[in-house]
Amino acid sequence: MIRRYVPIALVVALLATACSPGDSNETAPSDTSTSTEAPDTTLPSETTTTEAADPDFPVTIEAPNGVVTIESRPERIVSIAPTSTEVLFAIGAGPQVVAVDSLSNYPGHAPVTDLSAFTPSVEAIASYEPDLVFLSFDPGDIVAGLDAIGIPVILHGTALSIDDAYTQWGQVGAATGHVDEAAAVVEDTIESIESAIEALPEGTDALSYYYELDPTFYSITSSTFIGGLLAPTGMTNIADVVDPDGFGYPQLTAEYILDTDPSLVLLADTKCCGQTADSVSERPGWDTLSAVANDSVVELDDDIASRWGPRIADLVEDVVVAILEMALADG
């Protein structure tokens, strides 16, 4: 996990700051074992110069918007992307963040401003005097505008796969001087998802799910990020017959959803549109669904479901728990 050769003391110190409380028990043993495998850790020059001449910088990031060079450790980061905000705080770069957009509601102590993630303005961003900006999309050529005034920008668009997300987190780590913490967060997420999947009962390939983006039955196929995240559960996505490798966000008809009778209904419209297991059961005809009868309507957190930050592991766990509960009820 930790690639660079550093003494155990430094590793321990790093872990103490990097890992959020609760995670430390899980990751500490594996980390110490990695560092003992690295025997020649006695180069004094590396250990003494942590802050003075930061060895992590300058750094070049091969971001989706091109190669971005960051000269020194950024201390005034502006994040115009809720996902980037979550990643920054998860890897311990929170103290370096001076402003986040109006939709960045997690974690709660992020410095929320009225900067818009949808129609950001170069001037409004520049007024925070950032030394690094994160964006998730580029409306009105914001990237070019920030480039023109010499502010480094990393454009991390919607992750298309989990690996894509992990790559982005790694880049956020490299860009902010938190390489190891980012690697640890990636490792944690992989482990959490794997252990959740291992906990699944037999026979999940006989199950199917309907994933609801809004109450007009917009859904996702397996070719989307969330679809890929849920693929290891073995369940069939009922939207896949619509366009298995197309655009990925079809609008289904109520008739079709009722007819396929998915084992699990996953609601990603609880916050946006106030949908609950109760409101689903009250929809005309929906009381005939097995998922409604079996209490298998899962209320997900829209925010987690629409981002590709470290909390995606929670989403997988929620779904796995729902499958386990269903299996328990059956058995």
Add this chain to the structure above:
Amino acid sequence: MNAGRPSGTRLHWWWIGAAALVLLSAIVLGVMVGPVRISPYAIVGSMLDRLPFIEVDTGLSDRTEAILWEIRMPRVVLAVLVGSMLSAAGAGYQGVFRNPLADPYLLGAGAGAGLGATVAIAYGPSTSGWIIDPLPLAAFVGAVAGVALAYILGYTVRSGRTSVTLILAGVAVAAFLTAIQTFLQQRESDTLREVYGWILGSLNTAGWSEVVMVTPYVVVCLAGILAGRRLLDVLAVGDTEAGTLGVKPGRVRLVFVVFATLGTAAVVSVSGLIGFVGIIVPHTVRLLTSASYRVVVPLSILLGGAFLVAADVIARVAVSPSEIPIGVVTAMIGAPFFAVVLRTSKGVVS
């Protein structure tokens, strides 16, 4: 509207018969066809089963029965109501404003409903736990308020209160409300897709509760427009001339605007802004039969319902089991169809 009347002004009974037949065929098609295949025999059996004293074992599961009765039927019925109302309102507006481009959204009903819906979606409380869903209510209030605003603005113009000043007031109000709506939509960008989906229009989530909600409005407003259709013919000769015939154009216009607005607001509140119906259906009727409103209004009601049911069938089966927004279908199928009617017809629009 001083052009020739191709086929006279009388409403022939066979026109009504043909239009009713078209509507009936569309309804049958709408009930029979859907993403889920249900055999026609089972559908007929299931319908007979609902009649008192008749027991038919259709062999349909509870879920298929629910698909048929809770999802498909209300959707077809709602499409009839929405299509009829929008077409009648469009015909009414074209008459009172003597403007062939008038549609039900002319005086700001559409923009007002859009603003109302956006406010409800962006700032409304969570809809669960409400007795009345705030979204249709807000859309209804917005539509009525938009038209009222346009009417007051147009009516208080000092020089010459003609139909043109009213239309211009409507254009101004619509532009203003749309600007506010767009502003709010951009501010609350997390609700963008929901707002956008509503504006495109859909019958995807229609149920009997929506049908029950709009039916009283639609019945009253259709009856009102139907009853006054002769007055539309009188207005066609011009305000001054109509005045000499004992008709008060301003008052007639107000009555029609009230009926058309209430009806439009009601249907828009449950279906979103389905465009194009209010323009092409009355014009198609005009081109095929007569320019007299005694003919145009009743036939538009029948054929408007049929048109929207047919459009909705396409919306739900063309890319089944996925859905196309019905507003896209009405324009995509409606526009070429209208072009064909326009080219082949001998009738005169205006």
